[in-house]
Amino acid sequence: MADTTDKKELYVGVDLGGTKILAGVFDHQHKCLAKSKISTKADRGPGAVIDRIARCVKDAVDECDLQMKQIRAIGIGAPGSVDPEEGKVVFTGNLGWDNVPLKKELEKLLSVPVHIENDCNICILGIYELELHEKPRHVVGLFLGTGIGGGLILNGKLFSGFNHTAGEVGHMILEVGGPKCTCGNQGCFEALASRSAIFRRIQQAVKNGQKTILTDMLGSDLEDLRSGDLLKAIKKGDKFVERVIEEAAEYTGIAVGNIINLINPEVVVLGGGVIEALEDEMMAIIVETAKDYAMTGTAKGIDIIASKLGDNAGIVGASVLAKKMSRKE
């Protein structure tokens, strides 16, 4: 493979998560040549995690028989508030980091230019570049996984606000007095429609005697529950699971309605593991509910769609960032 790629532009995209680090090598058309994965070990502190990112990047590069010097640039999506100009992760609850000079430290280890951004910003950047061919001016991305995050493209550019934290849709209050969120508040979107919220609702109902096919599949503690299991249960006719997913989709639709009223983007894109697993079950309800909640005329011509990038959105987006930034230089 090195023969066909060593004269091309090659980039590495990294998705730095709370539990795992994912790296991918991409050509200039963002085709993935190889991937590698490693656990984050956040408890070992920023220095150790940065070493592990470097290891993960080298593994991916080695996997496709390349050398680091053939890589033009590395893009990284990190959780929390990220300052791309300073190259710092300002803070992140997820990793417990505070003003970590991620760019500088990684460049020391890898001798390749590194560009960093918030992980959800990276995802919407990748989607904008690879999936939205008509380049709408204003796009909002909502990513439903264990938690819920978002990213904004306004006037064709990433918009990250005053503290580099714009797009924190997961903690938009939708239901004052609603279920407790990990952030300490109640009724956040994330506490109503994330994977954790959905699992919690199911597990609590089962504790209270609710019957579901899921316990036949996984045992009564439902410990290894995954988004895909929900799909299987619905396909087998489990009306309880279907209703829980419908509810999550309704809350998501309300959140999308709020965003249409407030920001009035041309496109709203939904992504993340929950949407990837349950797109067919959720999207029609999300679209219908969003249009019900958007004010008359505000949703006219607005597309509400699901991303097809799935779990790769992070590394693909990071490679888009790497290419974008190295062409700027």
Place this chain on the structure above:
Amino acid sequence: MADTTDKKELYVGVDLGGTKILAGVFDHQHKCLAKSKISTKADRGPGAVIDRIARCVKDAVDECDLQMKQIRAIGIGAPGSVDPEEGKVVFTGNLGWDNVPLKKELEKLLSVPVHIENDCNICILGIYELELHEKPRHVVGLFLGTGIGGGLILNGKLFSGFNHTAGEVGHMILEVGGPKCTCGNQGCFEALASRSAIFRRIQQAVKNGQKTILTDMLGSDLEDLRSGDLLKAIKKGDKFVERVIEEAAEYTGIAVGNIINLINPEVVVLGGGVIEALEDEMMAIIVETAKDYAMTGTAKGIDIIASKLGDNAGIVGASVLAKKMSRKE
């Protein structure tokens, strides 16, 4: 007065509301020289309303002994979706208008260039120009009156989104299943913290036997209730009214928290009749609640302030638009 102004740049700012039209003549520093007011009579249709706007503008100009030909430009803030480039009011529930060529029709009647914008956009434009001297890059304005509206300045410019309707904060859902809103949904910010929502809560409680100084002041039907009466009641020690206002301030703080999480502006400005009358009673609660609901780090360095422009924000902002647009030409 004509002696000192006829060689200056003079502008007229118009605030077109559902019940009244307000016009003001302004010098180039946005000092108000004269005002006039007339009822809208929306039921007579767009043609009649446009005639009344022209009459109101002429009255204001005549009031300061000027003639229309001395006016360089007219700015108008209209409710609903306004397309400034096309010069049209695309739609407005308030007036029942649909694609009304307001700019063209008024220019015919007044022979002066007319520039139009959404009324809340106009307000935030006026506040940005006259009150925010440090010109923050991103500002969100929330206006609490009979209804609740908002306007966005992003990257130093008005942001109105895909359908010219960005900033519809009033219909952000804060409490799924909450009180019914005029828009047909339940739990909108407007149904929880607008003047109408506050009045409705008080009137209902009184019907259910709640004691309040307000009934001594205004009679048991509370028909002529105004925001200023609430302030008087609180000053007289009415704990019930105080609690209702505290609740409205808490909901407003939650809405501000949502906006900080989502858009992460540098400044959030609150205005409108409710804030004008009850600033001292509400602002501290709004600021504290917003900071509680904003995610860690997202509210750092963000100012949450009250506008001092009060009821004049509309006409002042419209004069800012008029000046801005005529300098562009």
